[in-house]
Amino acid sequence: MKFNNINVFISEKAVIGKNVKIGDNTVIYDNVIIGDNSIISNNCVIGEPLNDYYFNENYENPQTIIGEGALIRSHTIIYSGSVFGSNFSTGHRVTIRENSKFGNNCRLGTVTDIQGYVEFGDNCWLHSNVHIGQQSKIGNFVFIYPYVVLTNDPTPPSNTCIGATIGDFSQIAVGTVLLPATKIGKHCLVGAQSLVGGKFEDYSLIIGNPGKKIKDVRDMQSKDTGKSHYPWPYNFSRNMPWEEEGFDSWKLKNNYEND
Amino acid sequence: MKFNNINVFISEKAVIGKNVKIGDNTVIYDNVIIGDNSIISNNCVIGEPLNDYYFNENYENPQTIIGEGALIRSHTIIYSGSVFGSNFSTGHRVTIRENSKFGNNCRLGTVTDIQGYVEFGDNCWLHSNVHIGQQSKIGNFVFIYPYVVLTNDPTPPSNTCIGATIGDFSQIAVGTVLLPATKIGKHCLVGAQSLVGGKFEDYSLIIGNPGKKIKDVRDMQSKDTGKSHYPWPYNFSRNMPWEEEGFDSWKLKNNYEND
């Protein structure tokens, strides 16, 4: 009962691909481009106009590009002026502001709030209720867990805005805050409810308030196996591109040889 | 103006009890059963289809049972495949995923996010913006305050999922994270913004990062009265079943004699 074409509004200036389903009560604004085989569920807003829309009669909506194979769940609001790769998906009630750039295969959980002016690589998974401040820059295969906040203003309030950076394959556990300008390397694990500032090298296990490097993630020992779970791509492959061939083989083919 | 029967969609395969009100713009999907005297407010989705719905033409929606006397506030999304006892209520914009089981008289606050595959007993109150991970198991009369997160993956990302367990009458204060497999006994109090892992016996006061048992809750002294507020059922009875007769009398009748 999601796709009855009831109260659907699609701008004449939007471009809708082949085999796209659009749910009831969804609005698609000017200059939105939606790739083939995408599903935009019910009650979504795609290409939400920027503030100027309310006050300027000559307002022109910036272009929004959603790649093919998207699955946008209900009540998601995506502002105009963002670009999403293929197979992008959201949970319910996600909000994404303007000038956000996402690679392929990214997933955002329920109520997650992207403040705009951010960059994500491919295969990033953000769980429920993550908050990404402006000027954040995130690599590939980065997973961010519920209630994590990435900040950007070192002396609030100010006109300074320096986002956090997170390297490929790093994991940020629940409830953690990254302070402005934090640099997390590749393959790091940041523990739950940490308060993290500064610069951290690849493979760091970072924990606490203030967050410190405790050890190399490769030196963590599982109680069960006696071995480290990290780097995790050797031990987790569900829905990952190395699911069939294994991480080592995939790395070689994909220029990740230094990871 | 909530109940004008405008844009209400009710599946022919749903069973609606007597004296049920359904608000405007609400959708009730296949195989939903709603008990007598319930109110489903405006803009709700009850029986939200699972992921397979989008891709499988023969998709069959699992059964959803909402007991009598429910009050579901606006914009709540309840996935199919869950069971709720009588007098269930939600705030606005609550999301509840599949295979969630709630007893009688449970209340969930605004924006609270239940990830599915969880069990709650009777009379649990979750305030605003609580996040309950899969495989959590919660007893009776458990109150969980805003921004609490129950987690389940000890080495993210992995295929391991071991939820937290909380015993009857325990209270989890704001901003606390329960780590995977945490076991909180009965009548415990977990202080605000704690990071808690491990196993805790009944009547523990648990505080800090890492969360530790500080004392027995019965040894806490109020500045005003010199006595402990805990076990709280002796000092708080609003809307509790012992409101009239007192906790001791109620316990005897209800097989809580060991608490």
Added chain:
Amino acid sequence: MKFNNINVFISEKAVIGKNVKIGDNTVIYDNVIIGDNSIISNNCVIGEPLNDYYFNENYENPQTIIGEGALIRSHTIIYSGSVFGSNFSTGHRVTIRENSKFGNNCRLGTVTDIQGYVEFGDNCWLHSNVHIGQQSKIGNFVFIYPYVVLTNDPTPPSNTCIGATIGDFSQIAVGTVLLPATKIGKHCLVGAQSLVGGKFEDYSLIIGNPGKKIKDVRDMQSKDTGKSHYPWPYNFSRNMPWEEEGFDSWKLKNNYEND
């Protein structure tokens, strides 16, 4: 495409000012007064009825007053019985319960949750996902950042409700919890992810768990300038009333001479 007058419901007992725009699917309940030149975007509920509405046939909706020049973004729910000064604005999906009082020029971010029975002065900015408990009392020019929670029950659950108080110009950084009855003076800065209880004098820098006064904010030194950013009004004036004339001149005219 927001203002097509589709599915808009406005009570005959509401008073709508001049040059007000009301978005599609928005509902305005009885006894709401909206000031001139306001914009209420799509899918909002203004004057949401209190609980009694569902059960009492003679329910009368309390008065709600929204000052002129408001900009209420989509999916915001404002309960009846609150008062807002001029130029009030919200992000998406904000929830504001009854008996909330806001001065002029206040802004609330996406998903922020005001529990009602609170007072805010003028020019308060709450970012995304802030939670304000009942009986909180906030001064003027107070900025509160994402995931901050103001609490009110010292021994949960109880019938005691003692909110936090925050003085003019104070800043509460991300993820911080203010415990019940906390009193933050004027021009304070509370650092990220702090757990704060007790009483703090003006100009305190408060950090940690438990939150303690570390120093006077005027003694903080910027790495870049060697000077303190605080009191911030000397160094930040965007959209502030002293933007043109400077803080000292503005203070003199506005009876802030002691700040």
